[in-house]
Each structure stands twice: as structure tokens, then as C-alpha cells.
Amino acid sequence: MAARDTTVGARPGPVRLRAEGRRWGEVAVKGLLAACALVSVATTAGIVVALLEPSVEFFSDVSIVDFFSGDRWAPLFNPPSFGVQPLLVGTFMVTVWACLVALPFGLGAAVYLSEYARPGVRRALKPALEVLAGIPTVVFGFFALTFFTPLLDDLGVEVGIFNVLSAGLVMGVMLIPTVASISEDAMTAVPQELRDGAHALGASRLQVSTRIVIPAAVSGIVASYVLAVSRAVGETMIVLIAAGGLAQITVDPREPAQTMTAFIGATGLGDVPTGSIEYKTIFAVGLALFVVTFAMNILSIRLVRKYREIYE
Amino acid sequence: MSVARAPAVIGRRPRRDKVRGALFYGLLLVSVSIGFVLLGTLIVDVLRKGIGYLDPLLLTEPTSTDPDKAGAGPAILGTIYMMLILLVAVVPLGVGTAIYLEEYANRERWYNRLLELNIQNLAAVPSIVYGILGLAFLVRGLGLGRVLLAGALILTLLVLPTVIVASREAIRAVPDSIRQGAYALGATQWQVVARQVLPAAIPGIATGSILALARAIGETAPLLLVGALTYVAVNPTLLGSFTALPVQIYQWISRPQDEFRLLAAAAIIVLLAILLTMNAFAIWLRNRYQKRW
Numbered sequence: 001m002a003a004r005d006t007t008v009g010a011r012p013g014p015v016r017l018r019a020e021g022r023r024w025g026e027v028a029v030k031g032l033l034a035a036c037a038l039v040s041v042a043t044t045a046g047i048v049v050a051l052l053e054p055s056v057e058f059f060s061d062v063s064i065v066d067f068f069s070g071d072r073w074a075p076l077f078n079p080p081s082f083g084v085q086p087l088l089v090g091t092f093m094v095t096v097w098a099c100l101v102a103l104p105f106g107l108g109a110a111v112y113l114s115e116y117a118r119p120g121v122r123r124a125l126k127p128a129l130e131v132l133a134g135i136p137t138v139v140f141g142f143f144a145l146t147f148f149t150p151l152l153d154d155l156g157v158e159v160g161i162f163n164v165l166s167a168g169l170v171m172g173v174m175l176i177p178t179v180a181s182i183s184e185d186a187m188t189a190v191p192q193e194l195r196d197g198a199h200a201l202g203a204s205r206l207q208v209s210t211r212i213v214i215p216a217a218v219s220g221i222v223a224s225y226v227l228a229v230s231r232a233v234g235e236t237m238i239v240l241i242a243a244g245g246l247a248q249i250t251v252d253p254r255e256p257a258q259t260m261t262a263f264i265g266a267t268g269l270g271d272v273p274t275g276s277i278e279y280k281t282i283f284a285v286g287l288a289l290f291v292v293t294f295a296m297n298i299l300s301i302r303l304v305r306k307y308r309e310i311y312e
Numbered sequence: 313m314s315v316a317r318a319p320a321v322i323g324r325r326p327r328r329d330k331v332r333g334a335l336f337y338g339l340l341l342v343s344v345s346i347g348f349v350l351l352g353t354l355i356v357d358v359l360r361k362g363i364g365y366l367d368p369l370l371l372t373e374p375t376s377t378d379p380d381k382a383g384a385g386p387a388i389l390g391t392i393y394m395m396l397i398l399l400v401a402v403v404p405l406g407v408g409t410a411i412y413l414e415e416y417a418n419r420e421r422w423y424n425r426l427l428e429l430n431i432q433n434l435a436a437v438p439s440i441v442y443g444i445l446g447l448a449f450l451v452r453g454l455g456l457g458r459v460l461l462a463g464a465l466i467l468t469l470l471v472l473p474t475v476i477v478a479s480r481e482a483i484r485a486v487p488d489s490i491r492q493g494a495y496a497l498g499a500t501q502w503q504v505v506a507r508q509v510l511p512a513a514i515p516g517i518a519t520g521s522i523l524a525l526a527r528a529i530g531e532t533a534p535l536l537l538v539g540a541l542t543y544v545a546v547n548p549t550l551l552g553s554f555t556a557l558p559v560q561i562y563q564w565i566s567r568p569q570d571e572f573r574l575l576a577a578a579a580i581i582v583l584l585a586i587l588l589t590m591n592a593f594a595i596w597l598r599n600r601y602q603k604r605w
Contacts, residue, residue: 029502030416036408037417040431040476043469047441050448101346108343116340125344131591132347134523135354136530138558139580142565143354146361146573173350176343204325206333227436234438236533241565261440261533268443268537274452282537286444290437297436301429 051290054283061277067284073247073258075267075281086247087285090164090257094239097168097253098175098232103225105172106179107214110221113180114187115209126181133177141241144170149242158254162244165253171238175231179224186220186307187213223303230296234289236261260289358584362577370578374545375560379571384579387560390460390540390548391529391586394556397464398471398528403521405468406475407510410517413476414483415505435473442470443537451538458539460554466534471524478520482513515601522594526587532558557583 059067062082070083109129113122149166152159159165190213198212214221244256245266258266264282272279365379373383409431417424446466456462486509494504535541540559548554555563557579564576 023500026500026502030412033408033412033416036405037412037427039405039469040409040434040472041427043434043445043472044430046449047437047445050445051441054448105343105346108340109347112340112344116337117344127595129347131588132351134526134530134587134591135351136532136558136583136587138530138532138562138565139354139358139584142561142573142576142580143350143357145565146577147353147357170350173347176347180344204329204333206329206336209336230436231438234436234440236438236440237562240533241562261438264440264444265533265536268447269539269541283444283448286441290441293436293438293441294433297433298429300436301432 047290051283051287054280055287058277058280058284061280062284071249073263075278080277082281084285084288086249087258087260087263089249089251090239090243090247091233091259091261093164093251093253093257094168094171094235094243094259095229095232097165098172098235099225099229101169101172102175102179102228102232106176106224106228107183107221109176109180110183110187110224111209111214113184115205115213129177129180132174133181135174137174137235137237138241140170140174141167141238144238144242160244160254160256162242162246162256163254164243164257167239167242168253170242171232171235174235174238175228178231179228182224182227182304183217183221186217186223186304189220189307190216217307219303219306223300223307226296226300226303230293230300233259233296234261234293236265240265260285264289355584358577358580361574362579362581365575365578366581370575370582375543375563379569379575382564382572382575384557384560384582386544386547387555387557387579388582390463390544390554391557393460393548393550393554394464394467395525395529397461397550398468398525399521401465401468402472402475402524402528403517406472406521406524407479407517409472409476410479410483411505411510414480415501415509431473431476435477438533439470439531440533440537442466443534445469446534446538456551458542458553459551460548461550462538463535463540463554463556466538467528467531470531470534471528474524474527475521478524479513479517482516482520483509485516486512515597519594519598519602522590522597526590526594529556530558530583530587532556532562535559536562557586 067082067084069085070081071085072081072083073086074081113125117125144166145162148170149159149161149163152163152166157165194212194216195208198208203211239257239259240262243259243262245258245262246256247258247263248255250257264285267278268282272282369381370383371388372385373381374386375384376382413424413428417427419425443466446462450456450462450465451458490508490512491504494508499507535556536559539553540555541563542553542555544553544555546552561576561579561583564572564579567573
């Protein structure tokens with residue numbers, strides 16, 4: 001009380017706005033939040049360490065040249081053979097068939113949503129597409145195996161019980177929402193003035209869509225394509241269920257095939273002894289899978305940033 | 313001298329253009345409907361196949377070699393337990409990370425930009441790779457074994473990026489004027505976040521978290537690697553062997569007998585019913601509580 005200057009008429013001193021001291025509670029909270037953020041960093045580090053260590057051991061047993069140049073994949077046979085090419089070809093074939101469906105139809109759906117649909121229709125369709133994206137892949141696998149493969153058979157495509165075609169096509173439909181959602185975001189970011197200008201010059205809706213909007217949104221569309229490819233490469237359950245487990249090099253989609261993911265799934269579900277060569281193959285194939293998808297994810301993220309920079 | 317050309321007709325398009333436009337529009341309609349046609353066919357097909365096996369036994373009994381006695385009781389419980397652990401683990405971690413990135417992190421710093429890139433990449437890492445992580449660190453490294461907790465923790469890491477992204481969007485949607493108003497009244501940064509920003513962002517965070525949970529309980533591949541594909545006759549415990557509904561479905565699909573396929577269809581109906589309920593609840597939550605600023 002005594003310290004306070006209450007003299008009437010005295011000029012008030014400058015008010016101190018700075019805090020008296022460091023607020024340790026605030027510092028602690030910030031540290032705690034940063035620790036939460038570190039969990040995701042630790043996850044990535046964990047994935048890299050988990051994959052690298054057994055892979056290094058694997059490649060000290062199996063030459064890396066044989067791994068990539070060998071055309072016979074039979075790690076559980078005696079004598080074993082570790083040529084990864086059948087898995088790469090299998091992965092490639094499934095991805096190609098999935099993309100044949102997902103890329104054109106995903107783009108078409110995006111153009112429809114962005115350029116043709118009325119706002120009400122669009123508001124209803126977008127969450128509905130999300131539902132499609134939320135169906136578990138084990139369910140799509142069941143559908144491919146027990147409905148789509150027999151359907152193809154009835155249509156005269158002589159497919160085996162397990163085949164690449166059915167798995168790839170069903171996966172393609174599953175990926176339509178992925179492509180549509182990112183592409184549509186990119187198209188919505190294209191300024192309205194570009195469309196108005198083209199319409200003023202007499203362009204039809206088709207021309208505006210294909211010559212103005214799609215070229216202007218191309219980095220976002222490519223980003224969605226790259227992400228779809230990455231997801232097709234990484235998808236496990238549909239191929240595990242519907243494409244079978246035969247690691248072979250073939251371009252005939254009516255034949256069964258094994259992908260990298262399906263191999264990991266099929267081998268990992270048993271109780272594989274730690275340190276055995278089968279155990280290490282899981283990690284070597286996993287590393288190959290991670291590297292491929294990582295490269296595509298980063299490319300896709302960069303492309304998305306590009307269109308955001310241009311128009312936002 | 314050039315020959316006079318017919319004057320252009322203004323306001324009318326050549327017939328060819330009209331046909332092209334109509335064709336293009338047709339293609340777009342096909343593109344947008346193909347997914348729904350498949351979804352509809354899938355649901356009808358699964359209902360047709362599974363309805364005969366959809367009975368109380370399915371919900372309570374453990375699996376068996378006799379399809380008429382087999383059920384998914386322990387699997388459903390396993391899924392529910394994992395969902396509870398997930399909820400407790402993933403929401404605080406995800407929301408904490410989102411708050412850090414949106415409210416505290418200085419984006420000029422390289423490590424914060426790297427953190428964002430890292431999260432975006434994690435969101436697209438194949439789920440089976442998370443399974444490998446679980447196999448290496450939780451099952452073998454920590455020596456947890458093939459237990460429910462390992463499965464739940466792996467699913468936590470798997471959907472963490474989804475929760476972070478959804479929470480960030482919800483936090484970003486809170487207008488800055490609210491933060492500045494609170495600061496002007498003398499609130500500290502944490503007071504602003506905890507008393508103003510978070511309460512306003514809760515509907516968005518809840519919606520995103522429920523959708524992420526729905527995604528997690530449909531996951532099969534990572535659980536295969538942490539050993540969910542086992543015969544479990546008793547109800548699961550935290551540190552005991554376990555199975556989950558999608559894994560049980562996979563196991564039944566891979567049996568050769570047709571009866572087990574039908575049983576799988578019945579279990580798929582249960583799984584889809586759970587997921588659709590969660591989705592519907594999330595959408596209702598968003599529509600009911602989301603504020604427009």
C-alpha cells in the first residue's frame with residue numbers, strides 16, 4: 001500500500017507491459033505439445049530403422065544384384081531363390097489395371113463435380129464419395145473374389161479363381177475418390193476469371209473444361225495420379241485375397257500374381273522365427289515398397305504445393 | 313481478292329460441337345456414377361450372401377471349424393477394445409500435434425516444415441509398412457508378443473496423421489479475431505488456446521477423429537503382421553492374443569468352403585453397419601455443431 005503513489009495530480013509512470021518473469025507453465029505446455037509432434041517424427045524414424053537393420057542383414061546373405069536381377073521368387077523353397085522381379089511385375093500389373101480405371105474416371109468425376117454439378121448435387125455427392133473411400137479393403141477383396149471374378153467369367157473373360165484383372169479393376173474403382181477429391185480441389189482453385197474469359201470468347205463448356213480448367217489444374221491432377229499409384233502399389237488386402245499368391249512373371253491379367261504387399265502379408269501372418277531368412281525377406285521387400293511409395297508421396301506433395309502457390 | 317466467306321453465325325454452335333458436348337457430359341456422368349454402382353452392387357451382394365448367417369450366434373460365439381456354430385464374438389470384442397485404446401491414445405496425440413503446428417510452430421524454421429512434410433508422407437505410407445514397424449518394435453523389439461495392445465498401438469500410429477490433419481483444419485477455421493480478443497484481455501497463449509480456440513474447434517476435431525477411428529477399425533493388413541490371425545476362443549485381454557473383425561473376415565474368406573464365405577459376408581454386414589453408423593454420427597455432429605464464422 002505504502003509503495004503505491006496515490007498523490008493526486010502526479011503523472012502516472014509508464015505502464016510495464018512485460019511479464020514479471022518467465023511463465024513456466026506456458027513453457028511446459030509448449031514442450032508437451034512439441035513432444036506430441038515428435039511422436040510422428042519417431043514413427044518415421046522407427047519405420048526406417050525397422051526396415052533398414054534386417055534388410056542390411058538380408059543383403060549380406062543375398063547379393064543385391066541377384067535380388068534385383070533374379071526372375072524366380074521362392075524364398076521358402078529349398079534351395080531358396082530371391083529374385084524379386086516376379087513381385088515387381090505383379091505389383092506393376094495390378095497397379096496398371098487399377099490406374100486404367102481410377103485415372104480417367106477419377107478425373108471425369110472431378111470435372112463433373114467442379115464444372116458441371118450444381119452446388120446442391122456437389123454437396124451431396126462429395127460425402128457419398130467419401131463413404132466409398134471408407135469401405136475397408138478386406139471388403140473390396142471379398143467383392144473382387146466372390147462377385148467380380150465370377151462376373152468376368154460369365155462375361156466370357158476366362159479368368160482363374162485368383163487373377164490380376166479382378167483385383168486391379170476393383171482397386172481402381174476404390175481409388176476413384178482419391179483421384180477425384182484432390183483433382184477437384186485443384187480445379188476449384190482455378191480462378192473463375194479464366195473460365196469467364198474463355199466463355200466470352202465463345203468456348204463451350206467442354207472446351208472450358210478440357211482446354212482451360214484441366215491444363216490450369218494439371219499439377220493437382222498429376223499429384224492425385226501419383227498418390228493413386230502410390231496407394232495402388234501399397235494396397236494389400238485386395239491383392240492378397242483376389243490375386244492369389246503365385247509369384248510369377250506374366251503380363252496376362254487373367255493369371256494370378258503376387259505383389260510386394262501380398263508377399264509381406266502372406267509371410268508375416270505366420271509365426272516366422274526372428275532372424276531367419278524368411279523373417280528378413282519381409283523387411284527387404286518392405287524396404288523396397290517403402291522407398292517406392294516414399295518417392296511418389298514426396299512428388300505428389302510437391303505438386304500439390306505448386307498449384308496452391310499459383311492460385312492461393 | 314479473296315473469296316467472300318460466309319459470315320459466322322453468332323449464338324449458334326455447330327451440331328458437331330453439341331454432340332461432342334453431350335458425349336463428354338455422358339462420360340462425366342459415367343465417371344461419377346461408376347463408384348456408386350459398385351458400392352450399391354457390393355452392398356446388395358454382401359446382404360444377399362450374408363443374411364442367412366446373420367444371427368445372434370455370429371455376435372457372441374467364437375470361430376469354429378463348423379460354419380454353423382462359428383461366430384465372431386472375440387473378434388468383435390477385440391475390435392471394440394482396440395477402438396477404446398485408440399480413442400484414448402490418438403486423440404490427445406493428434407490434437408496436441410495440431411495445436412503445436414497451428415498455434416506455436418514458427419513455419420520459417422526448417423524443422424517445422426520438415427515436420428509437416430513428414431506428417432503428409434506418413435499419411436500415405438502403405439498400411440502394411442506400419443505392420444512391419446509393429447512386428448519389429450512392439451512384437452519382437454519390446455517383446456510384447458502378438459497381443460492386442462501391439463495391434464492398438466500400431467493402428468494409433470497409422471491414423472495419427474489423419475487426426476492431425478483434421479484437427480489442424482478445425483483449429484485453422486477458428487478466426488484470428490477471437491485469439492486477438494483474448495490476448496487483448498490479457499490471456500496467455502495457452503489460455504487462448506485452451507479456453508477459446510479448442511472449444512470452438514471441438515466439433516471439427518470430433519468429426520475428424522471419428523472418421524479416423526472408422527478407418528482404423530477396417531484395417532486388416534497391419535494387424536496380420538502383429539499376429540491377429542490366430543484362433544481365439546476366449547475374450548481378448550490387453551496383453552493376450554487377439555483377433556479383430558476384419559481379420560476374422562479375412563480368415564473366413566481364405567477358407568475353401570463356401571459356407572465360410574457366406575459367414576464372411578455376414579461379418580462384413582456387421583462391420584459395414586458399425587462403420588456406416590460412425591460415419592453418419594460424424595456427419596450429424598458436423599452439421600449440428602459446426603459454426604460458420
